[in-house]
Amino acid sequence: MTQADHTPEDFMTAEQARVLAPHAPSVNPTGAKPILQVENLRKYFPVKSSGLIRRTIGQVQAVDGVSFEVPAGGSLGLVGESGCGKSTTGRLITRLYEPTGGAIRFGDQDIAQTSARGLKPLRREIQMIFQDPYTSLNPRHTVGSIVGAPLQIHDIVPKDKVLPRVQELLEIVGLNPEHYNRYPHEFSGGQRQRIGIARALTLQPKLLVADEPVSALDVSIQAQVINLLQDLQKEFGIAFLFIAHDLAIVRHFCPEVAVMYLGKIVEIADRETLYNRPHHPYTQALLSAVPDVKQAAIGGRRERIRLTGDVPSPINPPSGCRFRTRCPLAQEICAKVEPPMLQVGPRHKVACHFAGEIGKHPEQPVTAKLLGVDDYGTAEPGATPSEIEQGPGFTDTWFDVNTRTVRHATPDQRS
Ligand SMILES: Nc1ncnc2c1ncn2[C@@H]1O[C@H](COP(=O)(O)OP(=O)(O)O)[C@@H](O)[C@H]1O
Ligand code: SF4
Numbered sequence: 520m521t522q523a524d525h526t527p528e529d530f531m532t533a534e535q536a537r538v539l540a541p542h543a544p545s546v547n548p549t550g551a552k553p554i555l556q557v558e559n560l561r562k563y564f565p566v567k568s569s570g571l572i573r574r575t576i577g578q579v580q581a582v583d584g585v586s587f588e589v590p591a592g593g594s595l596g597l598v599g600e601s602g603c604g605k606s607t608t609g610r611l612i613t614r615l616y617e618p619t620g621g622a623i624r625f626g627d628q629d630i631a632q633t634s635a636r637g638l639k640p641l642r643r644e645i646q647m648i649f650q651d652p653y654t655s656l657n658p659r660h661t662v663g664s665i666v667g668a669p670l671q672i673h674d675i676v677p678k679d680k681v682l683p684r685v686q687e688l689l690e691i692v693g694l695n696p697e698h699y700n701r702y703p704h705e706f707s708g709g710q711r712q713r714i715g716i717a718r719a720l721t722l723q724p725k726l727l728v729a730d731e732p733v734s735a736l737d738v739s740i741q742a743q744v745i746n747l748l749q750d751l752q753k754e755f756g757i758a759f760l761f762i763a764h765d766l767a768i769v770r771h772f773c774p775e776v777a778v779m780y781l782g783k784i785v786e787i788a789d790r791e792t793l794y795n796r797p798h799h800p801y802t803q804a805l806l807s808a809v810p811d812v813k814q815a816a817i818g819g820r821r822e823r824i825r826l827t828g829d830v831p832s833p834i835n836p837p838s839g840c841r842f843r844t845r846c847p848l849a850q851e852i853c854a855k856v857e858p859p860m861l862q863v864g865p866r867h868k869v870a871c872h873f874a875g876e877i878g879k880h881p882e883q884p885v886t887a888k889l890l891g892v893d894d895y896g897t898a899e900p901g902a903t904p905s906e907i908e909q910g911p912g913f914t915d916t917w918f919d920v921n922t923r924t925v926r927h928a929t930p931d932q933r934s
Protein backbone atom coordinates (compact mmCIF):
# COMPACT_ATOMS: atom_id res chain seq x y z
CA MET A 520 0.00 0.00 0.00
CA THR A 521 1.41 3.40 -0.88
CA GLN A 522 1.05 6.34 1.42
CA ALA A 523 -1.66 7.84 -0.74
CA ASP A 524 -3.81 4.74 -0.59
CA HIS A 525 -7.16 5.01 1.08
CA THR A 526 -8.29 2.68 3.81
CA PRO A 527 -11.86 1.37 3.55
CA GLU A 528 -12.87 3.62 6.45
CA ASP A 529 -11.91 6.69 4.40
CA PHE A 530 -15.12 6.40 2.47
CA MET A 531 -17.33 5.60 5.44
CA THR A 532 -19.26 7.83 7.77
CA ALA A 533 -18.32 7.45 11.44
CA GLU A 534 -21.44 5.35 12.09
CA GLN A 535 -20.70 3.06 9.13
CA ALA A 536 -17.14 2.62 10.30
CA ARG A 537 -18.35 1.68 13.80
CA VAL A 538 -20.73 -1.03 12.62
CA LEU A 539 -19.12 -2.25 9.38
CA ALA A 540 -15.42 -2.10 10.10
CA PRO A 541 -15.33 -4.99 12.64
CA HIS A 542 -16.63 -7.28 9.86
CA ALA A 543 -13.80 -7.88 7.36
CA PRO A 544 -14.53 -6.77 3.77
CA SER A 545 -15.84 -9.60 1.57
CA VAL A 546 -13.38 -11.47 -0.66
CA ASN A 547 -14.16 -13.47 -3.76
CA PRO A 548 -13.45 -17.22 -3.57
CA THR A 549 -10.08 -17.92 -5.22
CA GLY A 550 -10.25 -19.51 -8.64
CA ALA A 551 -14.06 -19.27 -8.78
CA LYS A 552 -15.52 -19.63 -12.27
CA PRO A 553 -18.02 -16.96 -13.33
CA ILE A 554 -21.61 -17.90 -12.57
CA LEU A 555 -22.91 -14.98 -14.60
CA GLN A 556 -21.46 -13.49 -17.77
CA VAL A 557 -23.19 -10.57 -19.36
CA GLU A 558 -22.08 -9.50 -22.82
CA ASN A 559 -23.12 -6.42 -24.76
CA LEU A 560 -26.45 -6.32 -22.93
CA ARG A 561 -28.92 -3.70 -24.14
CA LYS A 562 -32.35 -2.50 -23.13
CA TYR A 563 -34.15 0.21 -25.05
CA PHE A 564 -37.57 1.37 -23.87
CA PRO A 565 -39.77 2.80 -26.61
CA VAL A 566 -40.95 6.39 -26.22
CA LYS A 567 -44.49 6.80 -27.55
CA SER A 568 -46.18 9.89 -28.92
CA SER A 569 -49.27 11.12 -27.12
CA GLY A 570 -52.67 11.08 -28.79
CA LEU A 571 -54.90 8.39 -30.15
CA ILE A 572 -52.42 6.64 -32.38
CA ARG A 573 -49.37 6.16 -30.25
CA ARG A 574 -46.35 5.83 -32.44
CA THR A 575 -42.82 5.06 -31.27
CA ILE A 576 -40.93 8.31 -31.58
CA GLY A 577 -37.69 7.38 -29.85
CA GLN A 578 -35.91 4.93 -27.57
CA VAL A 579 -34.65 5.34 -24.01
CA GLN A 580 -31.25 3.68 -24.21
CA ALA A 581 -31.37 2.66 -20.55
CA VAL A 582 -28.68 -0.03 -20.87
CA ASP A 583 -26.51 0.11 -23.95
CA GLY A 584 -23.89 -2.58 -24.34
CA VAL A 585 -22.74 -3.57 -20.87
CA SER A 586 -20.43 -6.53 -20.29
CA PHE A 587 -19.28 -7.95 -16.96
CA GLU A 588 -19.08 -11.16 -14.99
CA VAL A 589 -19.84 -12.27 -11.44
CA PRO A 590 -17.80 -15.12 -9.92
CA ALA A 591 -19.65 -18.03 -8.29
CA GLY A 592 -19.99 -17.23 -4.60
CA GLY A 593 -18.47 -13.74 -5.10
CA SER A 594 -19.75 -10.21 -5.61
CA LEU A 595 -19.63 -7.52 -8.22
CA GLY A 596 -20.74 -4.03 -7.26
CA LEU A 597 -22.59 -1.76 -9.69
CA VAL A 598 -22.49 1.95 -8.93
CA GLY A 599 -23.41 5.20 -10.65
CA GLU A 600 -25.78 8.15 -10.34
CA SER A 601 -29.52 7.71 -10.33
CA GLY A 602 -30.90 6.97 -13.80
CA CYS A 603 -27.69 5.45 -15.23
CA GLY A 604 -29.29 2.03 -15.77
CA LYS A 605 -28.41 0.00 -12.68
CA SER A 606 -31.90 -1.24 -11.87
CA THR A 607 -32.63 -1.97 -15.51
CA THR A 608 -29.47 -4.10 -15.64
CA GLY A 609 -30.59 -6.00 -12.53
CA ARG A 610 -34.07 -6.52 -13.92
CA LEU A 611 -32.67 -7.83 -17.19
CA ILE A 612 -30.58 -10.42 -15.40
CA THR A 613 -33.55 -11.62 -13.37
CA ARG A 614 -35.49 -11.47 -16.66
CA LEU A 615 -38.14 -9.17 -15.22
CA TYR A 616 -37.34 -7.29 -18.44
CA GLU A 617 -36.80 -8.69 -21.91
CA PRO A 618 -33.39 -7.63 -23.27
CA THR A 619 -33.22 -5.69 -26.55
CA GLY A 620 -29.93 -7.42 -27.30
CA GLY A 621 -26.87 -9.13 -25.90
CA ALA A 622 -26.17 -12.29 -23.95
CA ILE A 623 -26.76 -13.29 -20.31
CA ARG A 624 -24.92 -16.53 -19.62
CA PHE A 625 -25.88 -18.16 -16.35
CA GLY A 626 -23.82 -21.30 -15.83
CA ASP A 627 -23.76 -22.83 -19.32
CA GLN A 628 -27.02 -21.37 -20.52
CA ASP A 629 -27.75 -18.11 -22.37
CA ILE A 630 -30.91 -16.89 -20.70
CA ALA A 631 -31.25 -13.62 -22.62
CA GLN A 632 -33.87 -15.02 -24.99
CA THR A 633 -35.27 -17.94 -22.96
CA SER A 634 -39.08 -18.16 -23.04
CA ALA A 635 -41.18 -17.57 -19.92
CA ARG A 636 -41.66 -21.33 -19.58
CA GLY A 637 -37.99 -22.09 -19.93
CA LEU A 638 -37.26 -19.50 -17.27
CA LYS A 639 -39.14 -21.26 -14.51
CA PRO A 640 -36.20 -23.35 -13.25
CA LEU A 641 -34.02 -20.25 -13.44
CA ARG A 642 -36.34 -18.29 -11.22
CA ARG A 643 -35.20 -20.59 -8.43
CA GLU A 644 -31.55 -19.89 -9.02
CA ILE A 645 -31.60 -16.13 -9.55
CA GLN A 646 -33.48 -14.01 -7.06
CA MET A 647 -33.78 -10.30 -6.42
CA ILE A 648 -33.79 -8.18 -3.28
CA PHE A 649 -35.47 -4.82 -3.78
CA GLN A 650 -34.69 -1.43 -2.37
CA ASP A 651 -37.92 -0.54 -0.67
CA PRO A 652 -38.97 -2.92 2.11
CA TYR A 653 -42.27 -1.01 2.39
CA THR A 654 -43.60 -1.57 -1.10
CA SER A 655 -41.96 -4.86 -2.02
CA LEU A 656 -43.99 -6.94 0.48
CA ASN A 657 -47.72 -7.47 0.00
CA PRO A 658 -49.36 -5.79 3.02
CA ARG A 659 -52.30 -8.22 3.01
CA HIS A 660 -50.21 -11.36 3.28
CA THR A 661 -48.64 -12.74 6.43
CA VAL A 662 -44.91 -13.12 6.63
CA GLY A 663 -45.39 -16.88 6.52
CA SER A 664 -47.23 -16.78 3.22
CA ILE A 665 -44.81 -14.21 1.74
CA VAL A 666 -41.73 -16.27 2.58
CA GLY A 667 -43.41 -19.61 1.87
CA ALA A 668 -45.07 -18.65 -1.45
CA PRO A 669 -42.08 -19.59 -3.66
CA LEU A 670 -42.04 -23.08 -2.10
CA GLN A 671 -45.63 -23.63 -3.12
CA ILE A 672 -45.35 -22.07 -6.58
CA HIS A 673 -42.40 -24.28 -7.38
CA ASP A 674 -43.96 -27.23 -5.60
CA ILE A 675 -40.76 -27.96 -3.75
CA VAL A 676 -41.85 -29.25 -0.36
CA PRO A 677 -45.05 -30.96 0.77
CA LYS A 678 -47.62 -28.61 2.32
CA ASP A 679 -46.91 -29.67 5.89
CA LYS A 680 -43.21 -28.90 5.48
CA VAL A 681 -43.74 -25.29 4.36
CA LEU A 682 -44.16 -23.81 7.84
CA PRO A 683 -41.04 -25.43 9.37
CA ARG A 684 -39.02 -24.23 6.36
CA VAL A 685 -40.43 -20.70 6.70
CA GLN A 686 -39.53 -20.68 10.39
CA GLU A 687 -36.04 -21.89 9.62
CA LEU A 688 -35.63 -19.08 7.07
CA LEU A 689 -36.90 -16.45 9.52
CA GLU A 690 -34.36 -17.64 12.02
CA ILE A 691 -31.55 -17.55 9.43
CA VAL A 692 -32.26 -13.86 8.73
CA GLY A 693 -32.44 -13.01 12.43
CA LEU A 694 -36.21 -12.78 12.90
CA ASN A 695 -38.33 -14.51 15.50
CA PRO A 696 -39.61 -17.73 13.86
CA GLU A 697 -42.82 -17.44 15.86
CA HIS A 698 -43.74 -14.23 14.02
CA TYR A 699 -44.76 -15.99 10.79
CA ASN A 700 -48.39 -15.04 11.37
CA ARG A 701 -47.76 -11.31 11.52
CA TYR A 702 -48.23 -8.78 8.73
CA PRO A 703 -45.50 -6.60 7.18
CA HIS A 704 -46.77 -3.40 8.88
CA GLU A 705 -45.98 -4.96 12.27
CA PHE A 706 -42.26 -4.90 11.46
CA SER A 707 -39.67 -2.10 11.27
CA GLY A 708 -37.94 -1.19 7.99
CA GLY A 709 -34.87 -3.28 8.81
CA GLN A 710 -37.00 -6.26 9.79
CA ARG A 711 -39.02 -5.97 6.59
CA GLN A 712 -35.85 -6.01 4.56
CA ARG A 713 -34.93 -9.21 6.42
CA ILE A 714 -38.28 -10.65 5.35
CA GLY A 715 -37.45 -9.71 1.75
CA ILE A 716 -34.11 -11.46 2.14
CA ALA A 717 -35.76 -14.57 3.61
CA ARG A 718 -38.13 -14.65 0.63
CA ALA A 719 -35.19 -14.36 -1.76
CA LEU A 720 -33.43 -17.23 0.04
CA THR A 721 -36.43 -19.56 0.04
CA LEU A 722 -35.44 -21.36 -3.14
CA GLN A 723 -31.71 -21.51 -2.31
CA PRO A 724 -30.58 -19.27 -5.16
CA LYS A 725 -27.06 -19.24 -6.59
CA LEU A 726 -27.21 -15.56 -7.53
CA LEU A 727 -28.87 -12.64 -5.79
CA VAL A 728 -29.38 -9.34 -7.55
CA ALA A 729 -29.56 -6.88 -4.67
CA ASP A 730 -30.87 -3.53 -5.95
CA GLU A 731 -29.97 -0.88 -3.38
CA PRO A 732 -30.88 -3.31 -0.61
CA VAL A 733 -30.09 -0.92 2.24
CA SER A 734 -30.60 2.54 0.72
CA ALA A 735 -33.98 2.99 2.40
CA LEU A 736 -32.71 2.06 5.88
CA ASP A 737 -31.12 4.04 8.72
CA VAL A 738 -27.33 3.90 8.72
CA SER A 739 -26.98 1.64 11.77
CA ILE A 740 -29.62 -0.75 10.40
CA GLN A 741 -27.92 -0.66 6.98
CA ALA A 742 -24.74 -2.02 8.48
CA GLN A 743 -26.58 -4.83 10.26
CA VAL A 744 -28.27 -5.90 7.05
CA ILE A 745 -24.94 -5.78 5.20
CA ASN A 746 -23.39 -7.95 7.91
CA LEU A 747 -26.27 -10.40 7.48
CA LEU A 748 -25.79 -10.51 3.69
CA GLN A 749 -22.06 -11.16 4.19
CA ASP A 750 -22.81 -14.02 6.57
CA LEU A 751 -25.36 -15.52 4.19
CA GLN A 752 -22.95 -15.27 1.30
CA LYS A 753 -20.28 -17.14 3.25
CA GLU A 754 -22.62 -19.78 4.59
CA PHE A 755 -24.50 -20.55 1.38
CA GLY A 756 -21.94 -19.54 -1.27
CA ILE A 757 -24.35 -17.11 -2.94
CA ALA A 758 -23.04 -14.78 -5.66
CA PHE A 759 -24.21 -11.15 -5.63
CA LEU A 760 -24.71 -8.46 -8.20
CA PHE A 761 -24.79 -5.69 -5.64
CA ILE A 762 -26.30 -2.43 -6.87
CA ALA A 763 -25.83 0.60 -4.66
CA HIS A 764 -24.85 4.22 -4.71
CA ASP A 765 -23.10 4.23 -1.34
CA LEU A 766 -19.47 3.78 -2.31
CA ALA A 767 -18.34 2.85 1.21
CA ILE A 768 -20.79 -0.02 1.43
CA VAL A 769 -19.91 -1.23 -2.06
CA ARG A 770 -16.23 -1.18 -1.23
CA HIS A 771 -16.90 -3.26 1.87
CA PHE A 772 -19.12 -5.80 0.16
CA CYS A 773 -17.65 -6.06 -3.33
CA PRO A 774 -14.12 -7.17 -4.27
CA GLU A 775 -14.80 -5.88 -7.81
CA VAL A 776 -16.80 -2.84 -8.82
CA ALA A 777 -18.26 -1.55 -12.10
CA VAL A 778 -19.12 2.12 -12.61
CA MET A 779 -22.00 3.02 -14.92
CA TYR A 780 -22.77 6.28 -16.68
CA LEU A 781 -25.76 6.81 -18.96
CA GLY A 782 -26.33 3.16 -19.83
CA LYS A 783 -22.70 2.11 -20.17
CA ILE A 784 -19.99 0.77 -17.91
CA VAL A 785 -17.12 3.26 -17.94
CA GLU A 786 -14.72 1.53 -15.57
CA ILE A 787 -14.52 -1.83 -13.83
CA ALA A 788 -11.79 -3.00 -11.50
CA ASP A 789 -10.82 -4.78 -8.33
CA ARG A 790 -11.64 -2.63 -5.30
CA GLU A 791 -8.08 -1.54 -4.49
CA THR A 792 -7.50 -0.26 -8.01
CA LEU A 793 -10.90 1.35 -8.41
CA TYR A 794 -10.80 3.25 -5.12
CA ASN A 795 -7.10 4.14 -5.11
CA ARG A 796 -6.18 4.48 -8.77
CA PRO A 797 -9.34 5.13 -10.78
CA HIS A 798 -8.49 5.99 -14.40
CA HIS A 799 -11.83 7.37 -15.62
CA PRO A 800 -12.66 11.04 -14.98
CA TYR A 801 -16.20 10.07 -13.99
CA THR A 802 -15.05 7.55 -11.36
CA GLN A 803 -12.61 10.14 -10.10
CA ALA A 804 -15.42 12.69 -9.75
CA LEU A 805 -17.74 10.21 -8.03
CA LEU A 806 -15.10 9.26 -5.48
CA SER A 807 -14.13 12.86 -4.85
CA ALA A 808 -17.72 13.58 -3.81
CA VAL A 809 -17.65 11.07 -0.93
CA PRO A 810 -17.15 12.74 2.45
CA ASP A 811 -13.70 12.02 3.78
CA VAL A 812 -14.03 11.25 7.48
CA LYS A 813 -10.31 10.94 8.13
CA GLN A 814 -9.49 14.23 6.42
CA ALA A 815 -12.41 15.95 8.14
CA ALA A 816 -11.08 14.84 11.54
CA ILE A 817 -7.87 16.78 10.91
CA GLY A 818 -9.75 19.75 9.48
CA GLY A 819 -9.10 19.03 5.80
CA ARG A 820 -11.08 17.46 3.03
CA ARG A 821 -10.50 15.58 -0.17
CA GLU A 822 -10.23 17.78 -3.24
CA ARG A 823 -13.61 17.73 -4.91
CA ILE A 824 -13.96 17.42 -8.67
CA ARG A 825 -17.13 19.24 -9.58
CA LEU A 826 -19.06 18.05 -12.57
CA THR A 827 -20.82 20.76 -14.49
CA GLY A 828 -24.04 20.36 -16.42
CA ASP A 829 -26.87 17.86 -16.10
CA VAL A 830 -26.82 14.19 -17.00
CA PRO A 831 -27.91 14.11 -20.67
CA SER A 832 -31.05 12.27 -21.70
CA PRO A 833 -30.65 8.58 -22.51
CA ILE A 834 -33.09 9.15 -25.39
CA ASN A 835 -30.52 11.18 -27.27
CA PRO A 836 -27.12 10.53 -25.69
CA PRO A 837 -24.02 12.50 -26.77
CA SER A 838 -22.00 11.12 -29.68
CA GLY A 839 -18.66 9.46 -29.03
CA CYS A 840 -18.10 9.34 -25.28
CA ARG A 841 -21.37 9.81 -23.40
CA PHE A 842 -19.58 11.59 -20.57
CA ARG A 843 -18.05 14.25 -22.79
CA THR A 844 -20.65 16.96 -22.06
CA ARG A 845 -19.59 16.95 -18.40
CA CYS A 846 -16.00 15.80 -18.67
CA PRO A 847 -13.28 18.28 -17.71
CA LEU A 848 -10.83 16.49 -20.05
CA ALA A 849 -12.96 16.19 -23.19
CA GLN A 850 -11.28 16.87 -26.55
CA GLU A 851 -12.24 16.58 -30.20
CA ILE A 852 -11.76 12.83 -30.41
CA CYS A 853 -14.25 12.34 -27.54
CA ALA A 854 -17.12 13.65 -29.66
CA LYS A 855 -16.17 11.63 -32.73
CA VAL A 856 -15.16 8.21 -31.48
CA GLU A 857 -16.64 6.12 -28.72
CA PRO A 858 -13.83 5.05 -26.35
CA PRO A 859 -13.55 1.25 -26.26
CA MET A 860 -13.48 -0.66 -22.98
CA LEU A 861 -9.74 -1.18 -22.72
CA GLN A 862 -8.09 -3.54 -20.26
CA VAL A 863 -5.34 -1.49 -18.61
CA GLY A 864 -4.32 -3.77 -15.73
CA PRO A 865 -4.67 -7.38 -14.55
CA ARG A 866 -8.22 -6.70 -13.33
CA HIS A 867 -8.93 -3.23 -14.60
CA LYS A 868 -10.82 -1.94 -17.63
CA VAL A 869 -11.63 1.62 -18.52
CA ALA A 870 -13.43 3.36 -21.40
CA CYS A 871 -11.68 6.72 -21.85
CA HIS A 872 -9.44 8.09 -24.59
CA PHE A 873 -7.37 9.87 -21.94
CA ALA A 874 -7.38 7.15 -19.29
CA GLY A 875 -4.94 7.75 -16.49
CA GLU A 876 -4.55 8.30 -12.78
CA ILE A 877 -5.87 11.53 -11.39
CA GLY A 878 -3.53 14.35 -12.38
CA LYS A 879 -1.63 12.04 -14.75
CA HIS A 880 -4.00 11.87 -17.69
CA PRO A 881 -2.04 11.79 -20.96
CA GLU A 882 -1.99 14.74 -23.35
CA GLN A 883 -2.57 12.51 -26.37
CA PRO A 884 -5.30 9.90 -26.53
CA VAL A 885 -4.06 6.44 -25.51
CA THR A 886 -6.61 4.82 -27.78
CA ALA A 887 -5.88 6.56 -31.10
CA LYS A 888 -3.29 4.14 -32.48
CA LEU A 889 -5.30 1.11 -31.39
CA LEU A 890 -8.38 2.48 -33.16
CA GLY A 891 -6.51 3.54 -36.30
CA VAL A 892 -7.40 7.24 -35.90
CA ASP A 893 -5.33 10.37 -35.39
CA ASP A 894 -5.33 12.33 -32.12
CA TYR A 895 -8.44 14.21 -33.24
CA GLY A 896 -10.40 11.08 -34.02
CA THR A 897 -10.12 11.18 -37.82
CA ALA A 898 -9.51 7.81 -39.47
CA GLU A 899 -5.88 7.41 -40.57
CA PRO A 900 -5.72 6.28 -44.19
CA GLY A 901 -4.37 2.75 -44.43
CA ALA A 902 -4.33 2.15 -40.64
CA THR A 903 -5.60 -1.20 -39.37
CA PRO A 904 -7.38 -0.89 -36.05
CA SER A 905 -6.31 -3.43 -33.40
CA GLU A 906 -8.74 -6.08 -32.22
CA ILE A 907 -9.79 -4.96 -28.76
CA GLU A 908 -11.24 -7.74 -26.65
CA GLN A 909 -14.72 -6.64 -25.53
CA GLY A 910 -15.79 -9.76 -23.63
CA PRO A 911 -17.18 -9.80 -20.10
CA GLY A 912 -14.08 -10.89 -18.16
CA PHE A 913 -10.38 -10.05 -18.02
CA THR A 914 -7.57 -11.52 -20.10
CA ASP A 915 -3.93 -12.20 -19.25
CA THR A 916 -2.66 -9.40 -21.48
CA TRP A 917 -3.47 -5.73 -21.26
CA PHE A 918 -2.50 -2.32 -22.54
CA ASP A 919 -0.35 -0.34 -20.14
CA VAL A 920 -1.45 3.29 -20.59
CA ASN A 921 1.75 4.69 -19.08
CA THR A 922 4.19 2.90 -21.35
CA ARG A 923 1.68 2.31 -24.17
CA THR A 924 2.85 -1.26 -24.48
CA VAL A 925 1.12 -4.60 -24.15
CA ARG A 926 1.84 -6.31 -20.84
CA HIS A 927 1.43 -9.94 -19.88
CA ALA A 928 0.25 -11.25 -16.54
CA THR A 929 2.83 -12.79 -14.22
CA PRO A 930 1.80 -16.24 -12.92
CA ASP A 931 0.32 -14.79 -9.72
CA GLN A 932 -1.69 -12.21 -11.70
CA ARG A 933 -3.32 -14.80 -13.98
CA SER A 934 -7.08 -14.84 -13.78
N1 LIG B 1 -39.97 0.91 -17.67
C1 LIG B 1 -39.32 1.97 -18.18
N2 LIG B 1 -39.79 2.64 -19.25
C2 LIG B 1 -39.13 3.69 -19.78
N3 LIG B 1 -37.96 4.17 -19.28
C3 LIG B 1 -37.44 3.53 -18.22
C4 LIG B 1 -38.08 2.42 -17.59
N4 LIG B 1 -37.33 2.00 -16.54
C5 LIG B 1 -36.27 2.83 -16.50
N5 LIG B 1 -36.33 3.75 -17.50
C6 LIG B 1 -35.33 4.79 -17.80
O1 LIG B 1 -34.09 4.14 -17.99
C7 LIG B 1 -33.03 4.88 -17.39
C8 LIG B 1 -32.31 4.00 -16.39
O2 LIG B 1 -33.15 3.78 -15.27
P1 LIG B 1 -32.77 2.83 -14.06
O3 LIG B 1 -32.27 1.55 -14.58
O4 LIG B 1 -33.93 2.80 -13.12
O5 LIG B 1 -31.56 3.63 -13.39
P2 LIG B 1 -30.91 3.52 -11.93
O6 LIG B 1 -31.38 2.27 -11.28
O7 LIG B 1 -29.43 3.55 -12.18
O8 LIG B 1 -31.35 4.75 -11.19
C9 LIG B 1 -33.66 6.12 -16.81
O9 LIG B 1 -33.55 7.16 -17.74
C10 LIG B 1 -35.09 5.73 -16.62
O10 LIG B 1 -35.94 6.86 -16.69
S1 SF4 C 1 -13.22 9.77 -23.48
FE1 SF4 C 1 -12.97 11.99 -23.40
S2 SF4 C 1 -14.92 12.77 -22.69
FE2 SF4 C 1 -14.89 10.60 -22.28
S3 SF4 C 1 -14.19 10.42 -20.20
FE3 SF4 C 1 -12.40 10.25 -21.46
S4 SF4 C 1 -11.61 12.33 -21.67
FE4 SF4 C 1 -13.68 12.48 -20.89
Ligand SMILES: [Mg+2]
Nearest residue numbers: 602605606607
Ligand atom coordinates in the same frame (compact mmCIF):
# COMPACT_ATOMS: atom_id res chain seq x y z
MG1 LIG D 1 -32.37 2.04 -9.44
